[in-house]
Amino acid sequence: MLEQLLIFTRGGLILWTCKELGNALKGSPIDTLIRSCLLEERSGAASYNYDAPGAAYTLKWTFHNELGLVFVAVYQRILHLLYVDELLAMAKREFSEIYDPKRMNYNDFDETFRQLRKEAEARAEELKKSKHVGKPVIDGKKQGQVKKGGFEGGNKKKSEANDGGDGDTGKSYKLETGHSNGNHVNIEGSRAVVANSKENASSNVGAFDVSKLQKLRSKGGKKTDTVVNKGSNVHPKKKITKKNRVWDDSPQESKLDFTDPLEENGNENIEVVGTDHGESMMDKEEIISSDSEDESEEVGKESKPDTKKKGWFSSMFQSIAGKANLEKSDLEPALKALKDRLMTKNVAEEIAEKLCESVAASLEGKKQASFTRISSKVQAAMEEALVRILTPRRSIDILRDVHAAKEQRKPYVVVFVGVNGVGKSTNLAKVAYWLLQHEISVMMAACDTFRSGAVEQLRTHARRLQIPIFEKGYEKDPAIVAKEAIQEAARNGSDVVLVDTAGRMQDNEPLMRALSKLVYLNNPDLVLFVGEALVGNDAVDQLSKFNQKLADLSTSPNPRLIDGILLTKFDTIDDKVGAALSMVYISGAPVMFVGCGQSYTDLKKLNVKSIVKTLLK
Amino acid sequence: MEGMEQWKNEAKQWLQQGIEYAHQIPPTQLYAAATVLLLTTLFLLIVRLFKRTKSNTIVLTGLTGSGKTVLFYQLQDGSSHQGTVTSMEPNEETFILHSESSKKGKIKPVHLVDVPGHSRLRPKLDEFLPQAAGIVFVVDALEFLPNLRGVSEYLYDILTKASVVKRKVPVLICCNKTDKVTAHTKDFIRKQLEKEIEKLRVSRSGISEADVANEFTLGIPGELFTFSHCSNKVTIAESSGLTGEISQVEQFIREHVKP
Numbered sequence A: 001m002l003e004q005l006l007i008f009t010r011g012g013l014i015l016w017t018c019k020e021l022g023n024a025l026k027g028s029p030i031d032t033l034i035r036s037c038l039l040e041e042r043s044g045a046a047s048y049n050y051d052a053p054g055a056a057y058t059l060k061w062t063f064h065n066e067l068g069l070v071f072v073a074v075y076q077r078i079l080h081l082l083y084v085d086e087l088l089a090m091a092k093r094e095f096s097e098i099y100d101p102k103r104m105n106y107n108d109f110d111e112t113f114r115q116l117r118k119e120a121e122a123r124a125e126e127l128k129k130s131k132h133v134g135k136p137v138i139d140g141k142k143q144g145q146v147k148k149g150g151f152e153g154g155n156k157k158k159s160e161a162n163d164g165g166d167g168d169t170g171k172s173y174k175l176e177t178g179h180s181n182g183n184h185v186n187i188e189g190s191r192a193v194v195a196n197s198k199e200n201a202s203s204n205v206g207a208f209d210v211s212k213l214q215k216l217r218s219k220g221g222k223k224t225d226t227v228v229n230k231g232s233n234v235h236p237k238k239k240i241t242k243k244n245r246v247w248d249d250s251p252q253e254s255k256l257d258f259t260d261p262l263e264e265n266g267n268e269n270i271e272v273v274g275t276d277h278g279e280s281m282m283d284k285e286e287i288i289s290s291d292s293e294d295e296s297e298e299v300g301k302e303s304k305p306d307t308k309k310k311g312w313f314s315s316m317f318q319s320i321a322g323k324a325n326l327e328k329s330d331l332e333p334a335l336k337a338l339k340d341r342l343m344t345k346n347v348a349e350e351i352a353e354k355l356c357e358s359v360a361a362s363l364e365g366k367k368q369a370s371f372t373r374i375s376s377k378v379q380a381a382m383e384e385a386l387v388r389i390l391t392p393r394r395s396i397d398i399l400r401d402v403h404a405a406k407e408q409r410k411p412y413v414v415v416f417v418g419v420n421g422v423g424k425s426t427n428l429a430k431v432a433y434w435l436l437q438h439e440i441s442v443m444m445a446a447c448d449t450f451r452s453g454a455v456e457q458l459r460t461h462a463r464r465l466q467i468p469i470f471e472k473g474y475e476k477d478p479a480i481v482a483k484e485a486i487q488e489a490a491r492n493g494s495d496v497v498l499v500d501t502a503g504r505m506q507d508n509e510p511l512m513r514a515l516s517k518l519v520y521l522n523n524p525d526l527v528l529f530v531g532e533a534l535v536g537n538d539a540v541d542q543l544s545k546f547n548q549k550l551a552d553l554s555t556s557p558n559p560r561l562i563d564g565i566l567l568t569k570f571d572t573i574d575d576k577v578g579a580a581l582s583m584v585y586i587s588g589a590p591v592m593f594v595g596c597g598q599s600y601t602d603l604k605k606l607n608v609k610s611i612v613k614t615l616l617k
Numbered sequence B: 001m002e003g004m005e006q007w008k009n010e011a012k013q014w015l016q017q018g019i020e021y022a023h024q025i026p027p028t029q030l031y032a033a034a035t036v037l038l039l040t041t042l043f044l045l046i047v048r049l050f051k052r053t054k055s056n057t058i059v060l061t062g063l064t065g066s067g068k069t070v071l072f073y074q075l076q077d078g079s080s081h082q083g084t085v086t087s088m089e090p091n092e093e094t095f096i097l098h099s100e101s102s103k104k105g106k107i108k109p110v111h112l113v114d115v116p117g118h119s120r121l122r123p124k125l126d127e128f129l130p131q132a133a134g135i136v137f138v139v140d141a142l143e144f145l146p147n148l149r150g151v152s153e154y155l156y157d158i159l160t161k162a163s164v165v166k167r168k169v170p171v172l173i174c175c176n177k178t179d180k181v182t183a184h185t186k187d188f189i190r191k192q193l194e195k196e197i198e199k200l201r202v203s204r205s206g207i208s209e210a211d212v213a214n215e216f217t218l219g220i221p222g223e224l225f226t227f228s229h230c231s232n233k234v235t236i237a238e239s240s241g242l243t244g245e246i247s248q249v250e251q252f253i254r255e256h257v258k259p
Helices: A029-038 A084-098 A109-131 A140-145 A154-163 A168-181 A191-195 A210-219 A227-239 A265-270 A292-308 A312-321 A328-344 A349-363 A374-390 A398-407 A424-437 A454-465 A478-492 A509-522 A538-552 A578-587 A608-616 B002-024 B027-053 B068-077 B119-131 B148-159 B162-166 B186-205 B247-256
Strands: A002-009 A014-017 A048-052 A055-064 A069-076 A412-417 A442-446 A469-471 A496-500 A526-532 A564-568 A591-595 B057-062 B091-095 B110-114 B132-140 B171-176 B234-238
Touching (some): A002 A084, A029 A069, A069 A084, A084 A109, A328 A374, A349 A578, A374 A578, A374 B119, A398 A412, A398 B148, A412 A424, A424 A442, A424 A454, A424 A496, A424 A564, A424 A591, A442 A454, A442 A478, A469 A478, A478 A496, A478 A509, A509 A538, A526 A538, A526 A578, A578 A591, A578 A608, B057 B068, B057 B119, B068 B091, B068 B132, B119 B132, B132 B148, B132 B247, B148 B162, B148 B171, B148 B186, B171 B186, B171 B247, B186 B234
Parallel strands (some): A412 A526, A442 A496, A526 A564, A564 A591, B057 B132
Antiparallel strands (some): A002 A014
8 A cells, every 4th residue: 555656846846745645654755765865876776665763664766857757656665565666657657748847736636646546556456366376375363463454445355365265465465575574484385485585674573473583593594684693693602702813723822912011122213203294185285187178079989889880870860850758778878888987997886787777767768959969968967976976965074073072072083994904004194194284182092902013003103193092902802992092082182082993804793793892882973984995896895794784783773884984095096996986885975085195194085076087087 | 063163153253243342332331331330239248248247046055954945936936835855956947026926017037046955966056156146045943953063064165155255145044944933033043153153264264275165264363253244245034934934035035136
């Protein structure tokens, strides 16, 4: 049962809502859809899930790009309605016939919509009946669980389902529930259905069936974000005491902590103060070369081989006359060329695919103006989309945040996380140098208690920059060290605390749990993910797993996720800047710094326009 | 080949005829004609120059969710129809304000632009500012304190843009949603904004050039910032988009889009 169907313009005015389905929507699903999906260039996705206290909706949408209209359907997530796509398409067709830019009131569409809905529902019913003939017995208990009982002609269905006979409609019901949240396991024999269960984290399931838990355990279900697995995994882990990590077959060393705070004889030679290396590149303006003219010609030459297939004359004619409407098949060659170009620039394959789908969704159905080629139009749309993604959603003015924290007399805590070897410690020192140049007092916290030499490395940086460092040596719990460091900073009046952590792979469960504990315990102001620009498709995996683990393994109701990205080793890639795009797209976090070298001054801001230009060159 | 020869000859003949005809006209007439032509072109250029300085564009801007699109439709049609959602694209229309549609006489239509407030769409504002004759900065008076930082940063950015400072574009800070009981008053909002902008001024001036996207600085160094320090006129008003209380906004628009 549809909750609501809205038609609104891209400028924001609602043109029509269905008055029959008068249910007020809980929360604000439409606004959230626009902000987190459509404006984030994920409009190629099939649907969007929205959770509010008291309701869980799924939203589906379609665009009419020529008239600038958006059609959105909202329904409860537990009901997997099959007719929504069709209904949206039909509504789009009917509405575009009566649409007039000057008209704001479309009450006559009510009647048309009612008929359309009846048709769509009837057609979906027939489809279900023809598909699911002769399926096994349904569980009568399942029907009671579903909250929304009000189908059209609902009585008829219920009686059919409770028959226990070959429930055609009942089976579809099962399919819906099985499809939406994977925890509804059908008890009698329809194992195949469960195999299709999706990854939707279900927050709308009130009571858990014990039988379901048993089923999951018996199958050894590999869903890490179910309560079941968490419960079964945590208990054994708590009993194991912490063992030293053994990397190879070498015999265990007795003493691992080689820090000796008293012994400093060998360190006097390196006592070079590093405060005067000049201006950090963060503060220098970037000189952008202006060669935008040449690019459009290059693009033209590259895409010509595609259009040659259609015939030179016909394409010229069409580009002058302008075709009626852009179809997906027309956009495909240009989009494919664009996607390949993005991938050669080291953008992750998944991201390039999603972006192209989103651009296609926004261009489909638009009239092709005369004297324009499809490729140039696609290019312009893609450029706009890229600028939109890379523009930060919130202010990345760290200095302002630091000043705000200073007023509240609290230190501003930054935690650097990332996988092994991306440059956390080096870039931490660069950030400290930059902050020092703006007259902010910094303190470092050495919470990398695993890697040999990590504490000494930070100590050397601290000595060169002449800032205090808080360290507790090796083999200590990083979360506790960080907590004590923050307390120390509050005591001696440091404005910023930079916390260095050990590198860890995103799949390593115990290490990720330790990181989550550090974040939860200390509640830092900024969780900075350090990623290298050389990474390829792994960027997607790294960021999504980090975010997922931070969310799952945290014990607080509002888990902290990654707030910003620090992109390192930017000087080693010439123009393969795609990693920046993949990381920003998958996490939604802005790129706050870019490390472009190995000395203190090599830290700069991300220049959105130059990156977009490089990506599309 | 022969055809081309023929055409060449014919063209030459026509040219000669034309020259003879031109010689036949007495020189005074020629000069008179030339001067008339010159004068008219000069006149048109001057007129166009003067016309350009009097633009009729008003830009509606502010944070997302402050009520710009509702205000836009109130000004245009007198009602906000069935409600609005977050805008994805700017709304622009040229029309006569709804409240004045019953007035007689020649009224200049207003070109109103509603720029989306979502931070991802901020660059769109720069497209419309160069032609703006006035800016209406809409502030949500209900959810003011949680968004205070975002509002003040956005306002600061606008007040320090070159296209605004150089052309002295007047700004109206419009406190929207005043029909609700818990909305703040315009004086409270003004004081809070001045305080925040003062803080921003201090922190932004401490940063070197590249960090500052602002081309100008605000206010007089050494004194607490008030809106009277701005070189362009900044006024503050109240309104309520949903109930239609938009008289102060209309007044502002009328003032700056002169008929």
